[in-house]
Amino acid sequence: MNEIKLSKRLKMVAGFVAPQARVADIGSDHAYLPTYLVQSGQINFALAGEVVKGPFEIAQNQVNEMNLQQQIEVRLASGLAAIELTDQIDTIVIAGMGGILISEILDAGQEKLAPVKRLILQPNNHEDSLRQWLFDHHFMIKNEAILLEAGKFYEIIVAEPSEISVSKISVPSAKSLMFGPILSEEKSEVFQQKWQKELTTLHKILERLPEEQKEKRQQILQQISEITEAIQ
Known part of the structure; x- marks a missing residue:
């Protein structure tokens, strides 16, 4: 077998x-x-x-x-x-x-x-x-x-x-749902890698967004803030 x-x-x-x-x-x-x-x-x-x-x-x-x-x-x-x-x-x-x-x-x-x-x-x-x-x-x-x-x-x-x-x-909490109640506590190396990659993507999107799209820019800035807090 x-x-x-x-x-x-x-x-x-x-x-x-x-x-x-x-x-x-x-x-x-x-x-x-x-x-x-x-x-x-x-x-x-x-x-x-x-x-x-x-x-x-x-x-x-x-x-x-x-x-x-x-x-x-x-x-x-x-x-x-x-x-x-x-x-x-x-x-x-x-x-x-x-x-x-x-x-x-x-x-x-x-x-x-x-x-x-x-x-x-x-x-x-x-x-x-x-x-x-x-x-x-x-x-x-x-x-x-x-x-x-x-x-x-x-x-x-x-x-x-x-x-x-x-x-x-x-x-x-929204944080627990997004990042996982256990994963966000453990903050493993792979967890950090995943969300660092997401941060890089969001920063690139933000750079390309026109200033007049204020609402969209604000949403992305909020996401960046949440991810930054989660991986610290």
Whole structure:
């Protein structure tokens, strides 16, 4: 049996999967992550969901080639519709999509979230919108990570159902939503790199903006100020 070699990004996602979790990987991309998790002995069961027939067939072939049909089920379905309550899924992974799309997938499948103990989400953008969705639906961000791979920055958000009364949960600040409640505290080297790059981009935009576009210039200056404060 050939061992799967995960990308740095998916390897970090895999690190947040609890031992013996029952995992649903939504938008599974060749079923690489479930295959790795099962091959390594980290988990015993996973399902891989794909909404498009082509990727579904590729994932299915991957599982068949690895002879893992008893431990990994590949299903053709939209979002969380791939999950049946009888699967006893306790961990959902959605990686490599836009933050708004991830929010929409979670929103459309809310009835599947009741038994879930952990969400492991890796948005490619709009991380702030996803964090807002999690707060609005009573999920607490328990961990975050950031990495740089092949010139791109990726954030991973690990959330679990809140055990605190809704009335006692603090409303997240704009800073927390934008920069991440944990990432903005840790201020890792990669975190600094990401936002320094964004600062450089904003300064270039500002240089090109005509003076008469005062409102737009003010918005950019505000963003620059917020980022500068966040990375200090």
